[in-house]
Amino acid sequence: MADTVAQLLLEHREDHGLGVIDVDNTRWSWAQLVGRAIRVGAVASVLLREEDPPHIGVLLPNGLDYLDWLSGAALIGATVVGINPTRRGEQLAADIRSVDCQVIVTDEEGAQLLEGLNLDRAQNRIVRVDDPAYLELLDDVDDDDVALVLQRAELVTKDMLFLLLFTSGTTGTPKAVRCTQGRLATIAATAGANYGFVRDDICYCPMPLFHGNAIMALWAPALWSGASIAPVAKFSASRWLADVKRTGATKFTYVGKAIAYILATPPTEHDLDHHVAMGFGTEASLPHRVAFAERFSVRLIEGYGSSEGGINVIATADTPVGALGPCPPGMDVVVVDPTTLHECERAIFDEHGKLLNPEAAIGELVNRTGAARFEGYYERPDAEEERLRSGWYWSGDLAYRDEAGFFHFAGRGGDWLRVDSENMAAGPIEAVLNRFGAFDSVLVFGVTSPFGGGEEVMATVELQKGATFDGAEFFTWLQAQPDLGTKWAPMFVTICDQLPTTATGKLTKVPLKAVGLATTSALFWSGPRRTEPYRLATDAERAFFAETAPL
Numbered sequence: 001m002a003d004t005v006a007q008l009l010l011e012h013r014e015d016h017g018l019g020v021i022d023v024d025n026t027r028w029s030w031a032q033l034v035g036r037a038i039r040v041g042a043v044a045s046v047l048l049r050e051e052d053p054p055h056i057g058v059l060l061p062n063g064l065d066y067l068d069w070l071s072g073a074a075l076i077g078a079t080v081v082g083i084n085p086t087r088r089g090e091q092l093a094a095d096i097r098s099v100d101c102q103v104i105v106t107d108e109e110g111a112q113l114l115e116g117l118n119l120d121r122a123q124n125r126i127v128r129v130d131d132p133a134y135l136e137l138l139d140d141v142d143d144d145d146v147a148l149v150l151q152r153a154e155l156v157t158k159d160m161l162f163l164l165l166f167t168s169g170t171t172g173t174p175k176a177v178r179c180t181q182g183r184l185a186t187i188a189a190t191a192g193a194n195y196g197f198v199r200d201d202i203c204y205c206p207m208p209l210f211h212g213n214a215i216m217a218l219w220a221p222a223l224w225s226g227a228s229i230a231p232v233a234k235f236s237a238s239r240w241l242a243d244v245k246r247t248g249a250t251k252f253t254y255v256g257k258a259i260a261y262i263l264a265t266p267p268t269e270h271d272l273d274h275h276v277a278m279g280f281g282t283e284a285s286l287p288h289r290v291a292f293a294e295r296f297s298v299r300l301i302e303g304y305g306s307s308e309g310g311i312n313v314i315a316t317a318d319t320p321v322g323a324l325g326p327c328p329p330g331m332d333v334v335v336v337d338p339t340t341l342h343e344c345e346r347a348i349f350d351e352h353g354k355l356l357n358p359e360a361a362i363g364e365l366v367n368r369t370g371a372a373r374f375e376g377y378y379e380r381p382d383a384e385e386e387r388l389r390s391g392w393y394w395s396g397d398l399a400y401r402d403e404a405g406f407f408h409f410a411g412r413g414g415d416w417l418r419v420d421s422e423n424m425a426a427g428p429i430e431a432v433l434n435r436f437g438a439f440d441s442v443l444v445f446g447v448t449s450p451f452g453g454g455e456e457v458m459a460t461v462e463l464q465k466g467a468t469f470d471g472a473e474f475f476t477w478l479q480a481q482p483d484l485g486t487k488w489a490p491m492f493v494t495i496c497d498q499l500p501t502t503a504t505g506k507l508t509k510v511p512l513k514a515v516g517l518a519t520t521s522a523l524f525w526s527g528p529r530r531t532e533p534y535r536l537a538t539d540a541e542r543a544f545f546a547e548t549a550p551l
Helices: 004-012 030-047 063-074 088-100 108-114 132-139 145-156 180-192 212-225 240-247 256-263 284-297 381-387 426-433 471-479 510-518 539-548
Strands: 016-019 027-031 054-057 078-084 105-106 126-128 161-166 176-180 202-206 228-231 251-255 278-282 300-305 332-336 363-366 392-400 407-414 416-419 423-427 439-448 455-463 490-496 522-525
Touching: 004 030, 004 063, 004 078, 004 180, 027 030, 030 063, 030 132, 030 471, 054 063, 054 108, 063 078, 063 145, 063 212, 063 228, 078 251, 088 256, 105 108, 108 126, 161 212, 176 180, 180 212, 202 212, 202 240, 212 228, 212 278, 212 539, 228 416, 228 490, 251 256, 251 471, 251 490, 256 278, 256 284, 284 522, 332 392, 363 510, 381 392, 381 426, 426 439, 426 455, 439 510, 455 510, 522 539
Parallel strands: 016 228, 054 078, 054 105, 078 161, 105 126, 202 228, 202 251, 251 278, 278 300, 416 455, 455 490
Antiparallel strands: 016 027, 161 176, 332 363, 363 392, 392 407, 416 423, 439 455, 490 522
């Protein structure tokens, strides 16, 4: 097995099988891709200063140029920093400075985002792939340059830093996760085998290549297996079906709301006219996964993981519906009470699937084996220490585990609520509320009670297209849900046009929590005891909530 990404690329140097179907439908063999990567590696070798870290910021949409720089950097042992184009101004500049980029590769649109910013090492060192001068640099690469890149590729070791991937920022400021050549080569083989990648696969890549999902769950295993890659510049729900038909895709990845957005497009008589057999990703709700399978006849495999790589849980054939999967082989993954460091009790359910012991069963998902594949954050020892307390890897996410050993997601670490002196997690509540017919997606969090005594449950909801919210109907529906905990019914429900997401499509509660009951969205509530049908709050009530429930 190849120890490095550079070795995986060199294995395809004489491979004339299909490698990429580009955004303009141009087709490139793996041999052509490696040839392009060698030329890019030669250009990068000239541009990079030896006295600075060999970090190359890539601010590009998905496409052949992005793949060129991923591959070219791998061959010369340089590091690619995926830059998030949704960041702006000082936030964008701070991201770039924090990871010591000395060159930024971008296009005209990206260059406009960088204008006037303090980029430190990368100041005035911008390479534009749509500039004729860039093409001249590539044309100037000669046989001696090629030979030097191939020599460097043979010297690349598995401990060389290859990627700096910014976290999605669902809970705060993004951090840059370290990923070495060896780690990604291992992920390529593991994910490729687990997800059944074969050479004949065509892997549709709608998720951004600056994020771990596209790199680790699609590009790397495709490289390992020799499957072909079909990138699109940007995810588009309305274009998804046409794209997978155009490319002949057999696999694709998704994150967060992508599945919901695709389902929101009008059904057509061509919904089954494609070759996609499987999609794999994270954070699609169970109702959305079921609906996707029914409409498109595509199996969606949910996994649990992150760019950090400390814990990766993959569903098996016997994983119960709604669960994440069993303990990963070779890891001691458990649910732990962070206060006592003791393993939590196994979850107990009644005949309706209601969780009977949430306070005792829900805790933080922890890998007691240690760091596993987590290689740290770039220049953030404080964040590393937080992740690796007591010699364990702490995921920061809540979970519970059933008697058969399968894990269930219960929310992010900040998703604890305390209602009527009872601790509860947001995840199980969201799972119930997501079943309500009018709701497309739901986020649940706690707000300080206007009536004293802890918190109240608040749900912010995005409705199905064309749906309206009937407070009396929802109240009646809640009473009929056998797996709804006695304190789980939200006191407050707000309706928004679109739930907030990160650049990769993950739902985030950060802006919602910051506003809380001071929201300007439509606000419904069910009375001070949660016993009345939901009705719109009056102006006086809204003023009272905002005044007496400080953030």
